[in-house]
Amino acid sequence: MQxxxxxxxxxxxxxxxxxxxxxxxxxxxxTFQQFGFLPLETPAMENLSVLMxxxxxxxxxxxxxxxxxxxxxxxxxxxxxxxxxxxxxxxYTSDLVxxxxxxxxxxxxxxxxxxxxxxxxxxxFKRYQIQPVWRADxxxxxxxxxxxxxxxxxxxxxxxxxxxxxxxxMNEILGKLGIADFTIKVNHRKVLSxxxxxIGAPGQEGPLCVAIDKLDKIGRTGVEKELSxxxxxxxxxxxxxxxxxxxxxFTENTAQLQTLFAQxxxxxxxLAELSEVVxxxxxxxxxxxxxxxxxxxxxxxxxYTGAIFEVKVNNVQIGSISGGGRYDNLTGxxxxxxxxxxxxxxxxxxxxxVMEELQLFPQWxxxxxxxxxxGFDAAAxxxxxxxxxQLRQAGINSELYPDSAKLKKQLDYANSKGIPYVxxxxxxxxxxxxxxxxxxxxxxxxxxxxxxxxxxVAG
RNA sequence: GAGGUUGUAGCUCAGCUGGUUAGAGCGCCUGAUUGUGGUUCAGGAGGUCGCGGGUUCGAACCCCGUCUCCCUCCCCA
Numbered sequence: 001m002q003x004x005x006x007x008x009x010x011x012x013x014x015x016x017x018x019x020x021x022x023x024x025x026x027x028x029x030x031t032f033q034q035f036g037f038l039p040l041e042t043p044a045m046e047n048l049s050v051l052m053x054x055x056x057x058x059x060x061x062x063x064x065x066x067x068x069x070x071x072x073x074x075x076x077x078x079x080x081x082x083x084x085x086x087x088x089x090x091x092y093t094s095d096l097v098x099x100x101x102x103x104x105x106x107x108x109x110x111x112x113x114x115x116x117x118x119x120x121x122x123x124x125f126k127r128y129q130i131q132p133v134w135r136a137d138x139x140x141x142x143x144x145x146x147x148x149x150x151x152x153x154x155x156x157x158x159x160x161x162x163x164x165x166x167x168x169x170m171n172e173i174l175g176k177l178g179i180a181d182f183t184i185k186v187n188h189r190k191v192l193s194x195x196x197x198x199i200g201a202p203g204q205e206g207p208l209c210v211a212i213d214k215l216d217k218i219g220r221t222g223v224e225k226e227l228s229x230x231x232x233x234x235x236x237x238x239x240x241x242x243x244x245x246x247x248x249x250f251t252e253n254t255a256q257l258q259t260l261f262a263q264x265x266x267x268x269x270x271l272a273e274l275s276e277v278v279x280x281x282x283x284x285x286x287x288x289x290x291x292x293x294x295x296x297x298x299x300x301x302x303x304y305t306g307a308i309f310e311v312k313v314n315n316v317q318i319g320s321i322s323g324g325g326r327y328d329n330l331t332g333x334x335x336x337x338x339x340x341x342x343x344x345x346x347x348x349x350x351x352x353x354v355m356e357e358l359q360l361f362p363q364w365x366x367x368x369x370x371x372x373x374x375g376f377d378a379a380a381x382x383x384x385x386x387x388x389x390q391l392r393q394a395g396i397n398s399e400l401y402p403d404s405a406k407l408k409k410q411l412d413y414a415n416s417k418g419i420p421y422v423x424x425x426x427x428x429x430x431x432x433x434x435x436x437x438x439x440x441x442x443x444x445x446x447x448x449x450x451x452x453x454x455x456x457v458a459g
Numbered sequence: 460g461a462g463g464u465u466g467u468a469g470c471u472c473a474g475c476u477g478g479u480u481a482g483a484g485c486g487c488c489u490g491a492u493u494g495u496g497g498u499u500c501a502g503g504a505g506g507u508c509g510c511g512g513g514u515u516c517g518a519a520c521c522c523c524g525u526c527u528c529c530c531u532c533c534c535c536a
Contacts, residue, residue, distance in 0.1 A: 415497055
């Protein structure tokens with residue numbers, strides 16, 4: 001006999017947690033629908049050829065790969081053995097050993113779906129998707145190996161209205177969840193490219209961002225040190241001066257960068273797009289958009305080409321709870337170029353953790369049962385069955401304690417489940433047809449007909 | 460991938476420089492009350508001290524290995 005355990009980084013969700021999670025899911029789902037998004041689900045596993053190379057080198061390493069079934073009876077045993085050993089030594093993938101993996105996010109499977117169904121889809125296509133994803137990360141606070149993402153994406157339009165609507169949805173959803181103090185950080189891939197270009201290190205925005213991103217953690221000197229370690233010249237670092245000093249309003253930041261990007265058409269375009277997004281959000285009439293232009297924001301996912309978003313709840317431990325951006329060529333890598341998309345994703349598990357830390361969950365009762373019937377003996381239990389059916393048909397969630405246990409035990413059960421009403425049925429009740437309805441909160445009890453009980457319990 | 464930390468009853472945790480039979484609170488079960496829960500009172504059950512090995516007359520405690528939990532870095536939802 002052994003104690004069962006859960007795989008690292010995975011969790012069970014009990015009734016209480018599920019009640020809370022469903023509240024989050026329902027809030028997100030209804031908002032997505034309000035904005036015209038349609039549901040989609042894709043398989044847990046995808047072919048590795050679909051997943052590999054979409055998330056950068058780090059991402060590839062975090063993919064959960066699925067071992068081919070039937071390996072033991074492989075025709076070419078020696079070759080399989082060799083490939084298997086090789087795959088253990090390094091991040092190497094052989095079709096002989098594995099050709100499928102668990103999805104890493106919902107955006108890439110979505111792009112795959114769009115390409116495969118391009119002829120049936122009406123563009124612009126707006127879909128939402130709420131499913132688990134898997135990453136072979138090392139678990140820690142707010143980080144799991146299996147977690148749920150709630151994505152909303154639009155493909156087939158370049159309109160910045162989509163970006164603006166994303167900001168609106170973020171505000172809407174977090175507002176409904178009761179999360180008030182948060183920041184929606186935005187940046188633009190073109191701004192990052194222009195930054196690298198302007199300081200004389202074109203194409204180096206990757207390492208540049210990784211370093212700058214740590215500004216608030218390790219300070220300016222730390223960043224400069226790291227940049228120099230990453231091979232940036234002193235000259236290049238000196239040119240970053242304005243970036244370090246950026247810490248104003250959206251328009252102030254834009255103005256500063258405008259000067260820096262005087263010679264960069266790319267940079268100008270990125271700034272123009274961001275300004276347009278902000279202007280559109282304002283046009284929607286959103287009072288406080290929580291938007292903040294953050295030049296150091298660099299979403300790791302390599303497929304973003306336009307605006308990038310990240311939502312951080314302030315004064316909590318957890319990192320970002322949502323992220324997204326525009327990707328111009330994701331479907332291109334599957335053979336359908338020219339379809340631009342924008343999307344974003346909520347991390348439900350992190351939202352849950354944040355809400356728990358901020359104590360935003362009401363004292364919900366996981367049970368939805370309104371009334372429980374108690375029969376004193378087998379005859380009474382039988383007598384209760386048509387009544388139970390009557391209650392349920394009246395739309396009242398009800399149950400009957402299935403064992404003929406002692407009254408005390410049955411009441412105890414109802415009490416610990418938080419069931420508000422109980423109907424007691426014994427010989428007296430069966431004779432008169434008047435049942436004893438007990439209010440579990442007040443303890444009051446009265447003899448009533450089934451019709452009267454339905455009336456009271458339903459209210 | 461690098462580093463740190465934790466593991467004792469269902470849960471939260473005590474357990475002294477190694478020393479008889481490993482404790483508490485909560486929860487659970489039974490009874491006071493054979494037709495009445497949430498309060499109270501009385502009693503009871505429940506532990507391979509994560510796992511494996513070692514040191515010792517003797518190990519929950521010391522040593523080695525291993526797994527696990529949580530955390531930091533990297534990266535990310």
